[in-house]
Amino acid sequence: MPHLFSRGTWPEARRIADTLRTETIGGLLLLGAAVAALVLANSPWSDFYQDLSGFTFGPAAWHLDLSLSAWAADGLLALFFFVAGLELKREFVAGDLRDPRRAALPVAAAVGGMAVPALLYFAVNVTATEGAPRGWAVPTATDIAFALAVLSVISTSLPSAMRTFLLTLAVVDDLLAITIIAIFYTSTLHLVPLALALLPLAAFALLVQRQVRSWLLLLPLAALTWGLVHASGVHATVAGVLLAFMVPVRTGLAEHFEYRLRPLSAGFAVPVFAFFAAGVAVSGSGGFGAALADPVLIGIVLGLVVGKAAGITGATWLVQRFTRARMAEEIGWWDVLGLALLGGIGFTVSLLIGELAFGAGSNRDEHAKLGILIGSLIAALLATVLLRIRDRHYRRIAAEESVDADADGIPDVYQREA
Template structure:
């Protein structure tokens, strides 16, 4: 059957909508709202039973709950895509030119340090358990922040989106380092060494131009499983796999080249956006609030308060202060189209932590504990408040 141009055009529009930033962000938001509704309704026991139901092979240390499969398994796809995007940015993208990238890179560092500092100040007397969540408010959620910018900023300069994307990419890179360095208590070096074997084979085959899924997928799963066995958070395996993908390779016949990172981004980014992150959000955001009294109790917890302050105040203060200082250095300046109003609004949008913040919260406090639930509420409340303030600042001005 032949498709008419009209049908092809409709198919193209549907595909573009499914891959859009706004649709991806809306899907994650819907999954979050549904999780909160279920966790605070008569269906809460069924929701919790599903989240805690264990699947896997105990003999291989892979007996995980459904919620853990979402955070340790599906979220690995998200970090694989992040690794691919980081590889492109550092090799051929915005981060290749140090002078161009210096402002957003430094802004990202400030946007990590200031929230962490404010969190520690709020929780300095809360003991070791509270302090271990210091990294929770340091993240920026690419999907949500870019979706919000696309929603409210149709007339905003392109340079602002580039600045936010660069900042968020560097932020994710820092998050990968934090997860690997801070939230790994004891590493089994034997399993870790074994994980490098399928990883190296994976990289070698790609450099030979081989990208058959039935060869590469088992190697990726083996890398993930061995990384999990080493007690390093397995999402790091996803980032490592992404880093190994070459930008361009020459086929074995040496007659043509293939864009490998783009090939994998096109195939795995929709799975990350439409499946992995929404499912993770569904199982991570479902906390029992307990009505207004429970919400009030959670928001009075210094852990939740520190996360909210870190996301809503720490992110903007860190991003804006470092950017302001650097722009006073000769030869460093903002893109001509950018105004400080744009940067202020964008800095609040960067306070949408969500995906990585929820993951770091789980790594810090576990799932099901009171402090863990309060931390999740802090992430949701802080991300919502930061996003609303950023949207209000960036919304088209009426004259």
């Protein structure tokens, strides 16, 4: 069993670093979009913001006459989940996580980081009324772009192994979240369009297996698959993951698509969704005091702040306990806790699940949005304090990783561990 939070291989570390740079930029754009939405929703232009969000267009005959906010949630986030699906498949097929021993930690941490927040939320809301327990999955998601944006703002030199762990945990988290959405938040299921969706999906799979890269051929098939999944009653973002899993990894096609689409996902799709989803009027929905007293908000905040930290840290301890793996020498339990607190920054998928659980624009949905914002902010502040305290230690590790005595392009520390 490798040491927990060991560095892994140099090619994987370099690829993860490139990915994180894109996600960090996307996270800063996400922060900007969320702030703009909050400002507009609580300003004299709030009516304009609501009208813009509710502006409807699309072919009604195909049941695609959707509002702008719905297009962002159902359409743009399908691209986000497509990229997440590509990343997950690459990790487990060609990355360091093809080794089950290395995969055990981030998978266990993702499961623990979803189970404990869900249980905490349910404990708070089990006796609540008006469908409050339906929001149990809201605090289970980790937003990697938001978390990396926080790291960028506080300028901490988090070791590459821990950044890799955070990214992998978030990707596994996304897959589990889309599974939860498909199973628990599909209210009506129409089998005919769902079965028909298999036809363009199969055609897409056949083309990508033959290394076809033409968007003129692939995009119509992907759009048709998305439309039929949407018509089936299953949330349309599921189509993004299904399409991603069809793309072969070892031939480099998945890497090609990810390279092309990740900037579009991180730099456009997710910020636009955040702009339409995060605009909650603080003075609305019975007032700020009423929102703070809502068990939905309380459960979400506890889930994100306490549940995520306890779930991720606890799962990591269990992996160490039952596999007898040792922690990497430079990493301590305070570092794991800081990382777990970063995992409590939930945003994109949490907002989506809140809309599905309570109905977009409902009072409970507004309170859920406030809970997500407050919980993510508290988790970010606590993580900032802890990681800044440890930053001198991280800078020493980063200096060691950057040493390249023989100028071959590979830091010597990776060659020593190879």
